[in-house]
Amino acid sequence: xxxxxxxxxxxxxxxxxxxxxxxxxxxxxxxxxxxxxxxxxxxxxxxxxxxxxxxxxxxxxxxxxxxxxxxxxxxxxxxxxxxxxxxxxxxxxxxxxxxxxxxxxxxxxxxxxxxxxxxxxxxxxxxxxxxxxxxxxxxxxxxxxxxxxxxxxxxxxxxxxxxxxxxxxxxxxxxxxxxxxxxxxxxxxxxxxxxxxxxxxxxxxxxxxxxxxxxxxxxxxxxxxxxxxxxxxxxxxxxxxxxxxxxxxxxxxxxxxxxxxxxxxxxxxxxxxxxxxxxxxxxxxxxxxxxxxxxxxxxxxxxxxxxxxxxxxxxxxxxxxxxxxxxxxxxxxxxxxxxxxxxxxxxxxxxxxxxxxxxxxxxxxxxxxxxxxxxxxxxxxxxxxxxxxxxxxxxxxxxxxxxxxxxxxxxxxxxxxxxxxxxxxxxxxxxxxxxxxxxxxxxxxxxxxxxxxxxxxxxxxxxxxxxxxxxxxxxxxxxxxxxxxxxxxxxxxxxxxxxxxxxxxxxxxxxxxxxxxxxxxxxxxxxxxxxxxxxxxxxxxxxxx
Amino acid sequence: xxxxxxxxxxxxxxxxxxxxxxxxxxxxxxxxxxxxxxxxxxxxxxxxxxxxxxxxxxxxxxxxxxxxxxxxxxxxxxxxxxxxxxxxxxxxxxxxxxxxxxxxxxxxxxxxxxxxxxxxxxxxxxxxxxxxxxxxxxxxxxxxxxxxxxxxxxxxxxxxxxxxxxxxxxxxxxxxxxxxxxxxxxxxxxxxxxxxxxxxxxxxxxxxxxxxxxxxxxxxxxxxxxxxxxxxxxxxxxxxxxxxxxxxxxxxxxxxxxxxxxxxxxxxxxxxxxxxxxxxxxxxxxxxxxxxxxxxxxxxxxxxxxxxxxxxxxxxxxxxxxxxxxxxxxxxxxxxxxxxxxxxxxxxxxxxxxxxxxxxxxxxxxx
Numbered sequence: 001x002x003x004x005x006x007x008x009x010x011x012x013x014x015x016x017x018x019x020x021x022x023x024x025x026x027x028x029x030x031x032x033x034x035x036x037x038x039x040x041x042x043x044x045x046x047x048x049x050x051x052x053x054x055x056x057x058x059x060x061x062x063x064x065x066x067x068x069x070x071x072x073x074x075x076x077x078x079x080x081x082x083x084x085x086x087x088x089x090x091x092x093x094x095x096x097x098x099x100x101x102x103x104x105x106x107x108x109x110x111x112x113x114x115x116x117x118x119x120x121x122x123x124x125x126x127x128x129x130x131x132x133x134x135x136x137x138x139x140x141x142x143x144x145x146x147x148x149x150x151x152x153x154x155x156x157x158x159x160x161x162x163x164x165x166x167x168x169x170x171x172x173x174x175x176x177x178x179x180x181x182x183x184x185x186x187x188x189x190x191x192x193x194x195x196x197x198x199x200x201x202x203x204x205x206x207x208x209x210x211x212x213x214x215x216x217x218x219x220x221x222x223x224x225x226x227x228x229x230x231x232x233x234x235x236x237x238x239x240x241x242x243x244x245x246x247x248x249x250x251x252x253x254x255x256x257x258x259x260x261x262x263x264x265x266x267x268x269x270x271x272x273x274x275x276x277x278x279x280x281x282x283x284x285x286x287x288x289x290x291x292x293x294x295x296x297x298x299x300x301x302x303x304x305x306x307x308x309x310x311x312x313x314x315x316x317x318x319x320x321x322x323x324x325x326x327x328x329x330x331x332x333x334x335x336x337x338x339x340x341x342x343x344x345x346x347x348x349x350x351x352x353x354x355x356x357x358x359x360x361x362x363x364x365x366x367x368x369x370x371x372x373x374x375x376x377x378x379x380x381x382x383x384x385x386x387x388x389x390x391x392x393x394x395x396x397x398x399x400x401x402x403x404x405x406x407x408x409x410x411x412x413x414x415x416x417x418x419x420x421x422x423x424x425x426x427x428x429x430x431x432x433x434x435x436x437x438x439x440x441x442x443x444x445x446x447x448x449x450x451x452x453x454x455x456x457x458x459x460x461x462x463x464x465x466x467x468x469x470x471x472x473x474x475x476x477x478x479x480x481x482x483x484x485x486x487x488x489x490x491x492x493x494x495x496x497x498x499x500x501x502x503x504x505x506x507x508x509x510x511x512x513x514x515x516x517x518x519x520x521x522x523x524x525x526x527x528x529x530x531x532x533x534x535x536x537x538x539x540x541x542x543x544x545x
Numbered sequence: 546x547x548x549x550x551x552x553x554x555x556x557x558x559x560x561x562x563x564x565x566x567x568x569x570x571x572x573x574x575x576x577x578x579x580x581x582x583x584x585x586x587x588x589x590x591x592x593x594x595x596x597x598x599x600x601x602x603x604x605x606x607x608x609x610x611x612x613x614x615x616x617x618x619x620x621x622x623x624x625x626x627x628x629x630x631x632x633x634x635x636x637x638x639x640x641x642x643x644x645x646x647x648x649x650x651x652x653x654x655x656x657x658x659x660x661x662x663x664x665x666x667x668x669x670x671x672x673x674x675x676x677x678x679x680x681x682x683x684x685x686x687x688x689x690x691x692x693x694x695x696x697x698x699x700x701x702x703x704x705x706x707x708x709x710x711x712x713x714x715x716x717x718x719x720x721x722x723x724x725x726x727x728x729x730x731x732x733x734x735x736x737x738x739x740x741x742x743x744x745x746x747x748x749x750x751x752x753x754x755x756x757x758x759x760x761x762x763x764x765x766x767x768x769x770x771x772x773x774x775x776x777x778x779x780x781x782x783x784x785x786x787x788x789x790x791x792x793x794x795x796x797x798x799x800x801x802x803x804x805x806x807x808x809x810x811x812x813x814x815x816x817x818x819x820x821x822x823x824x825x826x827x828x829x830x831x832x833x834x835x836x837x838x839x840x841x842x843x844x845x846x847x848x849x850x851x852x853x854x855x856x857x858x859x860x861x862x863x864x865x866x867x868x869x870x871x872x873x874x875x876x877x878x879x880x881x882x883x884x885x886x887x888x889x890x891x892x893x894x895x896x897x898x899x900x901x902x903x904x905x906x907x908x909x910x911x912x
Contacts, residue, residue: 338810371803372803373803378804390821394814
């Protein structure tokens with residue numbers, strides 16, 4: 001990291017403006033940073049801060065001419081990239097600079113085999129064909145740690161797990177030994193255990209190949225683990241940059257301090273020991289039949305939930321953690337009788353497992369659910385008031401218009417939103433506000449039991465902390481019983497006082513939150529903790545890959 | 546409409562919560578404004594909509610443009626509106642108590658003798674008026690009296706085209722309306738409930754749509770005398786299928802959206818979920834299809850008329866005009882007129898349809 005002429009990438013005063021229908025939006029505002037050979041630089045910020053847009057401009061991959069650069073220059077090894085002709089750019093893209101994306105499923109073509117997709121990159125940039133290409137593909141797949149690479153050459157993307165797909169994406173990005181790898185939220189869509197493996201892989205690859213890395217993420221844990229230097233972005237500007245260690249130890253800018261302090265905090269509420277049970281189940285099973293043959297006989301079952309027992313009491317939170325596909329969400333839907341299940345479900349002292357849809361309807365007011373995606377769970381065509389009052393129209397038929405609006409206003413106030421905004425539409429709100437609306441919809445009915453299905457995982461870190469505080473506050477005020485489903489152990493620790501660790505539909509470990517977090521018994525739970533809190537990988541065989 | 550009269554605590558009407566407020570919100574919402582801009586950006590479709598709209602609007606008043614009854618008669622100080630009221634001939638000093646035939650030179654003389662005046666519409670023929678003073682045997686070529694000539698029964702072609710256009714478009718609109726309702730309903734039920742409902746429904750539709758509908762209609766039309774409404778009913782039996790596919794697909798997608806699952810968790814009835822949450826999404830696909838369904842409805846009627854199994858004999862119809870053109874090749878004005886009118890009408894509708902499709906295309910935004 002000596003003189004300026006040694007830098008791999010130099011960005012000076014870069015701005016990006018998007019023009020749509022005559023309206024201009026400034027996405028990136030005069031940012032400057034540089035990147036030396038072999039260095040890992042992290043761009044950190046919340047969603048909408050312009051970090052992905054900045055990275056895409058390095059390769060000139062934005063949708064021009066809707067996007068434009070009113071100012072700035074991007075020098076790649078001393079050559080100007082902005083305004084370069086298509087031939088030059090083609091030489092840089094994929095060859096000198098490669099990119100991996102967040103969602104490995106949509107980045108791979110579902111109709112092509114792994115061998116063909118990786119081989120294509122080699123054919124385009126290197127002219128490698130047939131045997132030579134095959135050998136190189138195999139070498140790359142082994143390099144990125146894909147197990148049984150040889151037998152997987154003919155596999156299609158859907159036959160691989162998320163982590164394996166991301167490994168294939170990395171193999172494609174590395175095919176031409178790039179000097180710079182741009183990793184845009186490379187692990188956000190992955191489970192914590194897989195995330196740790198992928199990060200470890202990226203780190204060792206960059207060291208081995210002397211490759212620079214531009215890492216885009218919102219997760220400060222990843223930054224601390226991976227990056228040499230950090231740029232903190234907020235609203236299109238770089239507010240602070242510096243060496244990772246010094247930046248984490250003494251953040252200068254207010255926004256950086258705010259980010260660092262925004263991890264979910266606080267202790268879960270502990271229910272009174274004599275609190276009545278709200279929801280309980282014993283040996284609950286949700287099996288989906290696998291049907292084969294002409295007569296569609298059931299040959300086997302997918303055991304999504306396989307014998308789970310739990311009790312949720314008033315003012316008490318049971319956290320359910322596990323990797324994706326472990327059956328957490330299915331458990332929640334099964335308890336609410338939104339999908340068919342097998343086993344006793346006792347709600348407020350009454351068995352509801354055999355109730356018909358119309359019997360259940362009257363109980364729905366008392367058991368509610370909040371979903372993960374605050375953008376998908378609110379109908380874009382209804383105003384906030386209409387969304388929140390929907391349940392009241394079903395359950396509180398005696399309420400007139402004024403009384404309903406009153407209840408809506410109370411519910412919005414309770415979740416920290418201004419009741420005056422109730423006639424606006426969801427798209428006018430941010431992700432965190434939308435999640436508050438979704439919570440208000442559940443709370444307007446004054447339920448006893450709420451299933452929270454990953455309510456924070458689609459949100460920025462600082463917003464997550466606010467939502468966790470809000471949920472805890474609501475629980476305290478109304479003595480609510482929560483079933484809190486999450487893969488994010490930090491959030492679970494802040495909210496749940498009993499934890500169930502699930503894997504493949506079965507309980508791995510169940511107990512009080514203190515016991516699970518401080519003294520995990522099983523290897524699987526230990527691996528989960530290490531991956532979540534320290535981004536450490538587990539020994540082989542304990543977790544999936 | 547309940548929301549219209551409901552008041553806020555302060556007693557003022559909360560406009561944002563009323564239907565008026567919602568319509569205004571929809572009109573000014575960014576997405577609808579973008580759609581309107583996209584629609585206008587397709588200037589061919591935009592102008593086609595205006596041309597078609599004006600033509601249709603004018604044809605709705607066909608009785609005032611082409612009629613064998615005068616718009617207005619003044620007679621002995623009184624004012625008569627023969628278009629609206631049937632006056633007996635005796636009112637004008639004639640012999641018969643039946644309705645006056647104003648085209649009869651005797652009646653005209655009666656009125657003019659007493660100093661009365663007759664104001665005729667632009668075209669003094671109705672669709673069924675036979676011009677008895679043709680200088681040549683029917684079909685007569687275009688002349689100053691009959692601008693596009695007459696058909697083989699001596700009826701004025703311009704008048705028949707105006708009435709025929711109106712009946713075609715009205716028939717198409719009504720058929721499209723009912724076909725959409727049935728099609729959306731069937732598609733909604735299949736898509737929302739899925740599973741066996743969907744499977745059985747799809748197979749039934751496949752069987753139904755492989756029935757050769759034109760022959761079936763011809764057979765039915767041979768048994769019962771078709772009127773406007775019977776024809777509409779028969780064509781409706783086959784026309785509804787065209788929308789099922791798109792609506793079903795939208796519902797299959799929509800029923801798994803999170804806000805639909807949230808509505809289920811709130812305990813909403815299926816019917817409420819369908820109308821409130823899923824149907825609005827499916828309406829975009831439906832609206833995009835409508836102009837094309839209208840087109841095929843009009844074509845279906847024209848085809849039946851051409852074959853002689855359509856509207857009752859004597860009705861003004863474009864298909865019948867084409868048939869006459871085919872039977873009277875020595876009178877090319879019949880075939881040309883029919884062809885040009887039908888081609889222009891269908892082209893205009895296709896242009897409008899293309900513009901509507903552009904308007905709802907989410908990928909059109911960057912242009």
